[in-house]
Amino acid sequence: MVYPKPVEELIDQLRILPAIGPRSAERIALWLLLDRKRNPVSLAEALVECEKQVGFCSQCGFFAEKGEDCSVCNSSRRTSNAICVVEKAPDVIALERSGAFNGKYHCLGGVLSPLDGIHPEDLRIESLIHRVDEMDEGAEVILAIGVHIEGEATSSYLEGVLKDKEVKVTRLARGLPVGANLEFADQLTLTRAFEGRLS
Template sequence: MKRADFPEPVKALVGELKRLPGIGPRSAERIAVWLLQSPKSNSAALAEALTVAKESVLPCPSCGFFATEAGCDVCDDPARDDLILCVVEQATDVLPLERSGAFRGRYHCLGGKLSPLDRVSPEDLRIPQLVRRIEAATEEIEVILALGADVEGEATANYLAELLRGRNCRLTRIAQGLPAGGGLEHADELTLMRAMQGRRSV
């Protein structure tokens, strides 16, 4: 007797779903069964959305954020300040900054951070494009380094600071310190050290 199992097409679907981030074998099975048992329009819409998104969404050649043929939400907005450029690691880092409402300038997504261990070196990032954007500016612009506070983020910030020194820009870096709503008792030593170093007069 052969143990009954899902037919091959279901197993193939489960296999593909299992590769998605955060989806384990059991969630993949649950999603596959749900798709099989729900109206055909559901799975057709998902397959369609997947194909359309994959075909029409490209990184903006200027800033690296998600863009379509129709253009880039950030670069095409005339209301943004051309004299402030915020450098982030990933295109996805733009969204939390936009949601915070704290920034009204332009962005530049590097597409990663320097990490010799993962063999990510400066030529793998969109650093030449950044230099070109800064050099193309007619006035001095402020370049805000909004990189992560981990080792690779620090290394990338230091590398960029070295590279951009003397060019037509003023470099700043977003503050490190206590997260909003966080008490001193939950902060680690490095966070407290940075918070102390970054203290401001009130």
């Protein structure tokens, strides 16, 4: 490689990004170096600030500024009578884009996968049960977990754990293709899945 060492390092770092191959990483690095108007320092600072300031909401596990709850949990316009349970934080973004839901969320932080050593205690299930216990009678817990083997197992497990609680437990069903991740589903698919949820 003919680049100065810091440029090589920059290319290596860009290659870590999803969907960026070696050629794209090189192109982006050169674009940042050649076009200073793009202000690569601001980009670097934004990354550092995210690393320093962004953590996870203590209530729901979605992204939040460190030490604070997220914008959904803090919003007085969202009903606390419905909690939508998702696998991970980016799923919240996908559902928010659909505009189909006006309640709160709960991010599990993954799905059950005993073969990979992921058991109930490794997910945010205790805190979900705690939140459900605080809900009013007749409230709803919507399981919006991806339709794949581990996702189905996780939904079934949660249905078992929540069956004696005084809440209605529903699942997203119609609309989501088998094997789909919520994060990549389009708006219409998510809206239909919400409308067709089953108890």
